[in-house]
Amino acid sequence: MGTLAKSSRSLYLCFPLIFPGNFGIFWAFNSSKLFRQYTGKNEFGLTLKNLQLIILNIRANFEKGNQMFSKILRIFFVLLIVILINCCEIYRLQVWPPRKPLIVDTNKCASISFKKVLWQIARGTQVGGHFRAGHFEMTPYLMQVSITPADEMFSQVVNEELTNAGYKVIGADKLLFESDDSWKSDYLLGARILNLSYYTYAGIYDSAEAYIEVQWELFDKETRGVIFRRKTAGTSRTEEMMGQECIYKAFANATKDLLADEQFVNYLRLNKAGKDELGSPRKLVLIRKFELPKFQRASELMNRAIESVVTIKHESGHGSGVIISDDGYLITNNHVIEGRHLIDVILSSNIILQTEVIAANPDYDLALLKINGSGFKPLPIGDSDQAVAGEEVFAIGTPILLDLGQSVSRGIISGKRTLEKEKEYIQTDAAVNPGNSGGPLINSKGEVIAIVARKFTTQDNLAFCIPINIALFKLGIVSK
Numbered sequence: 001m002g003t004l005a006k007s008s009r010s011l012y013l014c015f016p017l018i019f020p021g022n023f024g025i026f027w028a029f030n031s032s033k034l035f036r037q038y039t040g041k042n043e044f045g046l047t048l049k050n051l052q053l054i055i056l057n058i059r060a061n062f063e064k065g066n067q068m069f070s071k072i073l074r075i076f077f078v079l080l081i082v083i084l085i086n087c088c089e090i091y092r093l094q095v096w097p098p099r100k101p102l103i104v105d106t107n108k109c110a111s112i113s114f115k116k117v118l119w120q121i122a123r124g125t126q127v128g129g130h131f132r133a134g135h136f137e138m139t140p141y142l143m144q145v146s147i148t149p150a151d152e153m154f155s156q157v158v159n160e161e162l163t164n165a166g167y168k169v170i171g172a173d174k175l176l177f178e179s180d181d182s183w184k185s186d187y188l189l190g191a192r193i194l195n196l197s198y199y200t201y202a203g204i205y206d207s208a209e210a211y212i213e214v215q216w217e218l219f220d221k222e223t224r225g226v227i228f229r230r231k232t233a234g235t236s237r238t239e240e241m242m243g244q245e246c247i248y249k250a251f252a253n254a255t256k257d258l259l260a261d262e263q264f265v266n267y268l269r270l271n272k273a274g275k276d277e278l279g280s281p282r283k284l285v286l287i288r289k290f291e292l293p294k295f296q297r298a299s300e301l302m303n304r305a306i307e308s309v310v311t312i313k314h315e316s317g318h319g320s321g322v323i324i325s326d327d328g329y330l331i332t333n334n335h336v337i338e339g340r341h342l343i344d345v346i347l348s349s350n351i352i353l354q355t356e357v358i359a360a361n362p363d364y365d366l367a368l369l370k371i372n373g374s375g376f377k378p379l380p381i382g383d384s385d386q387a388v389a390g391e392e393v394f395a396i397g398t399p400i401l402l403d404l405g406q407s408v409s410r411g412i413i414s415g416k417r418t419l420e421k422e423k424e425y426i427q428t429d430a431a432v433n434p435g436n437s438g439g440p441l442i443n444s445k446g447e448v449i450a451i452v453a454r455k456f457t458t459q460d461n462l463a464f465c466i467p468i469n470i471a472l473f474k475l476g477i478v479s480k
Helices: 002-012 022-039 048-089 151-164 245-259 262-268 298-306 468-475
Strands: 111-119 126-132 139-142 187-202 207-220 225-238 285-287 309-314 317-323 329-332 342-346 352-361 366-371 392-397 407-419 423-428 440-442 448-455 463-467 477-479
Touching: 111 151, 151 187, 151 245, 187 245, 207 245, 207 262, 225 245, 225 262, 245 262, 262 468, 298 392, 298 407, 317 392, 317 448, 342 366, 352 468, 366 468, 392 448, 407 463, 423 448, 448 468, 463 468, 468 477
Parallel strands: 111 187, 126 187, 285 477
Antiparallel strands: 126 139, 187 207, 207 225, 309 317, 309 342, 317 329, 329 366, 342 352, 352 366, 392 407, 392 440, 407 423, 423 463, 440 448, 448 463
């Protein structure tokens, strides 16, 4: 029996070796306490009943310690998972597929050359970094230091995408020392890289991710001006880190996004005779860019803007319009002048003048008119792409009655909407009524950002306007 007691206690006292640290102390403390309780000073006085009690106590203590250990282990693993998720996801880029380019007929397309790419990111700017498995610190990538993309690679990417989409690309196949043939093309395309994010990851699986934002500009050699601007973005993820291929793939996707833009494509869908696909002669109207002087009060700005808004009168009603050039070009809605060639317009001074229709786009309900004469007071053209929800705007026109000519209402941009066969509109809560059609929606600088088109007659504060960028394009107007 004494041998049994010695063996049992020796086995029990081995638990500190199995559960080191705090758990070892826990078992050692309970071991001495247990034997003192049941055997006293005589370690050989152990009975079968006392042994059973010792075993039960050991089991209880073991389960208690095991529960504590499990709780601590669960907390540890939860914290570890949170840390790993944060370290892995905080620098992960969102990657999305590019839009599919619109394919054009090479024989019915104007020629184009890609001129150059300009970086708008300052030298030394951090544009990303490199992560290694087992390291929480990132090695930064600096622009033009650790990241030095080759401009000729970007030119090659654009030329390949243009050719794949069916465009007639001039100079794409030239060798290093051959002459620059871009002068032979109808259009020149340029790119400004506004933003770049590039991350690489080394570990079990090597990978790279890139995001690039590009400002495109299309230059018309006939008019000697930029006729189209658009921002696009591209992303890419590759399963390797070799070179900077991921950056070029992201740029290629940004190029695909440009070639999916209907407005860009329509500029180039011309045949050799200089006509569009419907056979209409191609004729661009050039207007001069300018800015209004700064006014001390909003009322002064509105009084100046009123001078640029006209009432368009005909036998069955009236509408509104806005003068956009000092030589008498003005924009209105097509439904205001539909079926008429010579139309009277009433200036803010009540002078009545005749106009003629220069261009019309029934699909978008737009029309371009020309007043004979010069010295008119136009409103400057804004950039509707930069208009945002919540921005203060003003609608000017002749609602309901001719006696209410050049009425001003104030509101905000409620949002940008896509309605009726993918047409884009700017929604506003500025008061609009019958007769306001064709009038301008202007911003706080007095710039025209949209043309009033329609409202829901059963709802107040719900009007829709055609963005000015779309209006210029649909009517063949170039602001330079």
